[in-house]
Amino acid sequence: MEARDVLALGLGVASPWRLVDQRLDMDKHPHVLEILLEAERGAEFSCPECGRRCKAHDFKEFSWRHLNFFQHHCLITARVPRTDCPEHGVKRVKVPWAREGSGFTLLFEQAAMTLVREMPVLAVARIIGITDKRLWRIVEHYVSEALRRLDLSDLTAFAFDETASKKGQNYVTVFIDADRKKEPVVFATPGKGKTTVKEFKAFLEAHSGDPSRIQEAVCDMSPAFLAAVDEEFPDAAVTVDWFHVVQLFTKAVDDVRKAERRQTQLPAATRWAVLKAADGRLTDKQLAALVELEAGDFLTAKAWRIKEKLRWVRQADTPHAARWRLSHFLRHAREQIADGPLFESVRKALETVEKHRRRILRRWTSTHSNARLEAMNGLFQAARARARGYRNEATFIIVIYLIAAPLGSLFNSI
Numbered sequence: 378m379e380a381r382d383v384l385a386l387g388l389g390v391a392s393p394w395r396l397v398d399q400r401l402d403m404d405k406h407p408h409v410l411e412i413l414l415e416a417e418r419g420a421e422f423s424c425p426e427c428g429r430r431c432k433a434h435d436f437k438e439f440s441w442r443h444l445n446f447f448q449h450h451c452l453i454t455a456r457v458p459r460t461d462c463p464e465h466g467v468k469r470v471k472v473p474w475a476r477e478g479s480g481f482t483l484l485f486e487q488a489a490m491t492l493v494r495e496m497p498v499l500a501v502a503r504i505i506g507i508t509d510k511r512l513w514r515i516v517e518h519y520v521s522e523a524l525r526r527l528d529l530s531d532l533t534a535f536a537f538d539e540t541a542s543k544k545g546q547n548y549v550t551v552f553i554d555a556d557r558k559k560e561p562v563v564f565a566t567p568g569k570g571k572t573t574v575k576e577f578k579a580f581l582e583a584h585s586g587d588p589s590r591i592q593e594a595v596c597d598m599s600p601a602f603l604a605a606v607d608e609e610f611p612d613a614a615v616t617v618d619w620f621h622v623v624q625l626f627t628k629a630v631d632d633v634r635k636a637e638r639r640q641t642q643l644p645a646a647t648r649w650a651v652l653k654a655a656d657g658r659l660t661d662k663q664l665a666a667l668v669e670l671e672a673g674d675f676l677t678a679k680a681w682r683i684k685e686k687l688r689w690v691r692q693a694d695t696p697h698a699a700r701w702r703l704s705h706f707l708r709h710a711r712e713q714i715a716d717g718p719l720f721e722s723v724r725k726a727l728e729t730v731e732k733h734r735r736r737i738l739r740r741w742t743s744t745h746s747n748a749r750l751e752a753m754n755g756l757f758q759a760a761r762a763r764a765r766g767y768r769n770e771a772t773f774i775i776v777i778y779l780i781a782a783p784l785g786s787l788f789n790s791i
């Protein structure tokens with residue numbers, strides 16, 4: 378076997394294509410290894426429409442960026458013929474080493490996609506030596522091809538949540554299959570609120586899914602989401618995600634703290650002491666703040682105790698126990714805050730819980746896992762880190778799919 382045969386093998390070049398020349402262009406920096414491919418004289422080619430063998434009609438030269446050869450860039454050039462099929466007319470043939478319209482070889486794109494699944498796009502672009510804009514185009518192609526093949530015929534329960542791609546702007550709503558432990562994301566779309574649920578339904582239907590098979594939807598307590606699920610998935614029962622109940626009270630505690638701080642001096646480190654879960658890792662300073670808060674009979678301490686009591690509700694073993702504990706929680710909390718105008722936010726949170734009580738309690742009877750939305754927060758953070766430096770939600774969505782959608786092999790789309 379000659380050296381050039383080895384190079385040709387790596388490219389997947391087979392008859393009628395052969396490698397006819399290679400040279401290292403040292404005038405360019407980095408140096409460029411140029412590989413010239415040619416079709417055997419008189420060879421016939423398949424019409425790209427029907428596969429009929431045809432003679433070459435004419436040729437045009439194309440180049441593709443290939444995997445680096447050590448530190449050198451590598452460029453493949455070939456004169457690609459057009460066939461003149463009696464049925465389909467004059468068409469450019471497909472070459473086996475690249476997909477139609479791409480300026481890169483398949484091997485190059487595969488290497489790029491493998492890296493992109495592991496590290497930020499900007500870093501990958503630097504490593505493989507192309508602009509991030511061109512890399513995004515490759516990524517977008519493979520992700521959308523993989524998504525096109527997504528089969529949602531088994532989907533019976535989903536959870537969804539919104540997040541900002543950047544702080545306070547560019548919202549994206551993400552839907553996950555509640556039964557998938559790994560790679561749960563099945564749909565992500567710009568925006569938040571009602572229309573996103575409508576869009577998800579259309580996507581589901583376009584991917585062999587059946588909206589009437591959906592038994593359960595898990596979400597937060599936003600009226601827009603709840604109304605949208607009722608409209609688009611009338612057969613689905615709604616479960617309010619516990620994570621959002623806790624979030625509601627965490628925010629309420631913070632509101633009380635802010636209001637109280639305007640009236641009196643609070644212990645140092647109060648903010649994070651009351652925001653973190655008490656069984657989490659508190660610093661010594663934060664622990665001291667809690668002790669001082671309790672001792673000083675601060676309103677913030679009262680609100681904090683209410684929030685912490687949620688844990689006791691959550692730990693209920695049976696639906697019956699949960700119902701009892703939630704009632705107890707609501708009654709007890711209302712007594713605690715009866716006298717204070719500073720508790721407005723806690724009062725509202727209690728009202729919200731009361732209103733959605735049935736949906737909150739569903740988590741104890743649901744057959745689907747409800748721990749997923751909490752895990753989504755971690756996913757959102759990872760995606761934000763990966764998409765850093767990019768403004769639009771389109772890139773953020775692509776990264777979410779890359780990290781957490783069941784895309785399978787990203788290279789079946791050739």
Ligand SMILES: [Zn+2]
Pocket residue numbers: 424425426427428429462463464465466
């Ligand atoms: Zn044809």
